[in-house]
Structures are given as C-alpha cells and as structure tokens.
Amino acid sequence: QVQLVESGGGLVQAGGSLRLSCAASGRTFRNSYMGWFRQAPGKEREFVAAVRWSGTSTYYADSVKGRFTISRDNAKNTVYLQMNSLKPEDTADYYCAVRLGSTYYSDGKMYDYWGQGTQVTVSS
Numbered sequence: 001q002v003q004l005v006e007s008g009g010g011l012v013q014a015g016g017s018l019r020l021s022c023a024a025s026g027r028t029f030r031n032s033y034m035g036w037f038r039q040a041p042g043k044e045r046e047f048v049a050a051v052r053w054s055g056t057s058t059y060y061a062d063s064v065k066g067r068f069t070i071s072r073d074n075a076k077n078t079v080y081l082q083m084n085s086l087k088p089e090d091t092a093d094y095y096c097a098v099r100l101g102s103t104y105y106s107d108g109k110m111y112d113y114w115g116q117g118t119q120v121t122v123s124s
Contacts, residue, residue, distance in 0.1 A: 002026035002113040004096050009118030012086055016122070020081040022096030022115060029053045033099040034079040036070060037108050038092035038120075047106040048094070049081060059104060064090075086122045093117040 008020040022034065035050040049070040050059045058070050069082040079096060097111035105111075 004115035006096050006115045006118040009120045011121045014124050016086050017084045022079045024077045031102050035097045036081045038094045040092040088122045088124045091122050093119050
C-alpha cells in the first residue's frame, strides 16, 4: 500500500523559506513522477512542481519558478520542495502525489496517490 507523508509546513514571514518533505513507501517508484500541489482556501488545487523519480527532469508552475526547487533522495524515498522568497499568496495546504507512469502531467487527476497535506502560511 502506497503511503505519502508530508512534513515541514508552518508559519513563515514573507521573504522567508521552508522545506517540505514527502516520505514515500509501499512500492518502488522508479518509473514514476512525484508532484507537489497546493490548495488555498476557496481556490482550486493547483500544480506546483514535479520531478521524475529516475533522471533529472523537473517541472514548475510559472508562479513558483525561480523560487521553489523540487528534488528527491532515492535512497530515502523522499521528495523535497525547497521554497524560498515566500509570498503571502503561497499560503495553502501543500500535498505531494505520485503518478505511476512514465509520462509527465501537471493535472492532478493523473496522479494515483496523495498524501494528507501540510499547511503553509506566509504572513505579510
């Protein structure tokens, strides 16, 4: 059974940084994509970033490009989202997800498993 457990959320001032972690277990993820999504109150879920489990391909939403970095540690089965220069509009619940397939998608509907989420609040 696949499990994804996020951690690292919290309250930070605008301009600050946070690093989110997503520990994955339950199967091998060699031919998968790991993604981060977020959902702010009253808004739809949106794609943030994705990384291919094998290889170096990474993808970002325009709103976070240059500020967020997605990375993975295969040995620890963990994916990270380093968030710098945070803005109040980054405030949301952040979720990691895994897509069991070799094709990249930014549409959350194409992801197979989801974590419970971690809350990020950026104060102005």
